[in-house]
Amino acid sequence: MLSLGKIDHIHIRVKDAAVALKWYQRVLGLAPDARYKTDGEHNAAMLVNASGSVRLAISEDPGAVSGAQGAVAFVVSGQDFLEWIDRLAGERVTNREGQTIARDSVHDHRFFCALSFVDPFGNPFEIVSYDHTWLVGKLKLGGHLAV
Structure with a gap:
């Protein structure tokens, strides 16, 4: 095949x-x-x-529509996920709503955690980690489930 x-x-x-x-x-x-x-x-x-x-x-592309495509997702380890939160926060990177990325920006998807953000042109990105149980404990995510 x-x-x-x-x-x-x-x-x-x-x-x-x-x-x-x-x-x-x-x-x-x-x-x-x-x-x-x-x-x-x-x-x-x-x-x-x-x-x-x-x-x-x-x-x-001068005619590019900001954020028009689906998100590009990168997978990282749990420890790297924590470091990415800090790096994005330090760079004052924002999510689609214009809020600066912080530890409370993490979405708990029950078996993985994700952090969504945009570049200066509105293109969406995600950093994902499947070290879910470890991250839930480190970030104290109890009940913060995303849809």
């Missing part, structure tokens, strides 16, 4: 590529992937994490 391997990259359309590239590098720790060159035919900048397991293709 024919099947897909893994996600290669995700396209993110933004109104200002320069601002977006700086934000993704500073906040998410992504760096330009030297293997991909921006040219006339391929005007997307490819950003990658240190291990090469996450790649975002950032392309400038």
